[in-house]
Amino acid sequence: MANYPELGPKPRLGYTSSLLDRMAQRRDDAAAIEKLCEHPHAGVHVIGGEFVVLKSLGSSGDICDPLFSPAEAHALGAVRESVFLGAVKDAPRFGFGLDPQAAEALKARDDLKVTDLRSIAVQGLVSADALPPLAEAKALLGWHARHRFCPNCGSPTHPVQAGWRRDCPVCKAQHFPRTDPVVIMLVIAGERCVLGRSQRFAPTMWSCLAGFIEPGETIEEAVRREVLEEAGIICGKVKYFASQPWPFPSSLMIGCHAQALSDEIVIDREELEAARWFTRGELASMLRREHKDGLTTPPPVAIAHHIIRDYVENGSDVIA
Numbered sequence: 001m002a003n004y005p006e007l008g009p010k011p012r013l014g015y016t017s018s019l020l021d022r023m024a025q026r027r028d029d030a031a032a033i034e035k036l037c038e039h040p041h042a043g044v045h046v047i048g049g050e051f052v053v054l055k056s057l058g059s060s061g062d063i064c065d066p067l068f069s070p071a072e073a074h075a076l077g078a079v080r081e082s083v084f085l086g087a088v089k090d091a092p093r094f095g096f097g098l099d100p101q102a103a104e105a106l107k108a109r110d111d112l113k114v115t116d117l118r119s120i121a122v123q124g125l126v127s128a129d130a131l132p133p134l135a136e137a138k139a140l141l142g143w144h145a146r147h148r149f150c151p152n153c154g155s156p157t158h159p160v161q162a163g164w165r166r167d168c169p170v171c172k173a174q175h176f177p178r179t180d181p182v183v184i185m186l187v188i189a190g191e192r193c194v195l196g197r198s199q200r201f202a203p204t205m206w207s208c209l210a211g212f213i214e215p216g217e218t219i220e221e222a223v224r225r226e227v228l229e230e231a232g233i234i235c236g237k238v239k240y241f242a243s244q245p246w247p248f249p250s251s252l253m254i255g256c257h258a259q260a261l262s263d264e265i266v267i268d269r270e271e272l273e274a275a276r277w278f279t280r281g282e283l284a285s286m287l288r289r290e291h292k293d294g295l296t297t298p299p300p301v302a303i304a305h306h307i308i309r310d311y312v313e314n315g316s317d318v319i320a
């Protein structure tokens with residue numbers, strides 16, 4: 001196995017390692033939740049659809065504070081839903097949902113920064129510890145925004161359990177926030193692996209293949225089906241690597257390495273613009289931003305970066 005130059009300290013995977021204690025046992029006590037919102041250290045994350053509202057700090061504006069007091073948050077606009085996220089030590093944390101238009105209107109204010117969570121993560125606009133609660137708030141509030149009516153009978157539903165359930169008063173159905181599992185995988189054959197490009201990627205970026213797990217499928221079956229559909233490659237062994245919440249709007253990325261059993265790539269043009277084999281050395285140069293054609297991998301905030309790096313560091317041992 002070839003040795004590649006040291007890639008430096010491992011970056012943190014975005015939206016993971018939350019410091020929040022979710023305190024799920026408190027969710028059914030509405031009076032206690034209300035009291036927590038009056039706590040002097042209560043903090044609120046404010047979300048409006050894809051927008052996150054931050055406080056600008058300083059003249060550079062590149063470091064922001066993601067927390068508002070409940071009173072400050074209420075002053076930003078009408079709160080459609082509030083959810084209890086948990087607590088950091090003794091400090092309760094909530095998410096408030098505004099209408100997307102109301103959040104967008106706040107862009108005009110100099111003391112605020114209103115942008116999407118991807119940009120916040122990639123540009124490092126908040127500390128890494130602030131990303132998991134923002135992801136939790138965005139995914140949960142996004143679920144509320146899309147589930148105001150009962151999928152069973154069509155009646156309006158209402159939030160209960162501090163925002164962790166919606167109940168239908170007519171048919172009595174209870175609806176829980178959903179997470180959609182997605183497989184994301186690096187297909188490997190010895191010292192080579194497959195990366196693909198979708199049209200929405202930045203022009204130089206190549207990444208792992210990915211797709212939603214379908215009902216009735218295992219993780220391994222979904223990996224093999226997606227790789228076959230998107231790139232025409234047959235996969236054998238599949239090995240789990242790590243997972244990552246991906247609140248766009250409510251996915252869980254399940255990272256894997258997969259062993260290629262065939263060689264010829266046949267691209268599904270609906271899904272991918274291009275896909276090809278890369279050598280492990282080429283990937284190392286992409287991670288170090290030294291690729292001769294300027295090709296890049298996704299940024300460290302994304303699990304694809306870590307799946308690729310693990311293979312660059314350990315070779316095909318990742319599927320041993």
Ligand SMILES: [Zn+2]
Pocket residue numbers: 150151152153154155168169170171172173
């Ligand atoms: Zn119903």
